[in-house]
Amino acid sequence: MHYEDQLKVQAYLDGELPEAESREMANRLARDQSAVALLTELRQTREAVVGFENDLRLPESREFYWSKIKGQIERLEPPEVRPPVPLIARLSRWLVPAAGVALLFLLVRLGIPAPETSSIETALADPGAMIYHDYSAGATFVWLSYPADQEIADEDELGTFE
């Protein structure tokens, strides 16, 4: 069977053929065993794939799952080459933090505590680690490949915990 004909069988199965071509394909299927065999195989494959998809379930939310993938991609990406920065922009880099420091100094001198910030700094010895913030739940996850993989695998199932 030609490649184009195979595609037509697939389109017939998916209900994508125009009415006239669909009738033509139905007639062909009545007399062409190879077309019937292909149609059967395609139908079984589709059912198997659909059934398999139903069993898939991520152990984390969509956002968490994709943030892990994003983190992995970012680790693979080469460092960005930055264009030269104009003098004013370079100065503002220093002036803005300096103004912030001056403001903090003023607040301290006035006896008013500095406002809490949501900044986060991390140093992860684990290269496979990633961080995910769920601000709505007030939760920060630091997902590591350590230590369960190594320790539990070496010992009993919950060796990490005991």
Added chain:
Amino acid sequence: MRLELVCEGLLAFFAGLLLLPYAATGGSAGEMQFQVHLVWATDDAKPPEGKDYKPLEPDIRKQIKALKWKNYFEVRHINFSLQPATNKKVAISDKCSIDVKDLGNSNLEVVLIGKGKEVARVKQVLRKGEILVPAGDAPNETAWLAILQRVQ
């Protein structure tokens, strides 16, 4: 003249209201209290045989809603407090410990130590009720979580 006095009085009143929270805390944070929950995440309905793990508290479960395991069993939990500008090292298992340091204004430095080596160091603000969760995958599509919760 009288109107000016009234306005000044009102301004002073509202300024006092704004500064009341700072006055109440003396302008600095006091002792902080924490809980560490060591948790096993699994799709299994029950903990492993012979282990008396309890289901995780519903409130904390809500906070880890980003994770989609069916069940979370608390292996153990530890309460501890932290004086201002100090640090405390808490063992969460024979091999793992967590070192929490107060940097002021609810800023914390949390170091996860495994087998005597530093695994992760995180500096962040952790307000009352918030959680920081060092975690990782475990065999058989399960996971371990060390949930650090600021209680007070």
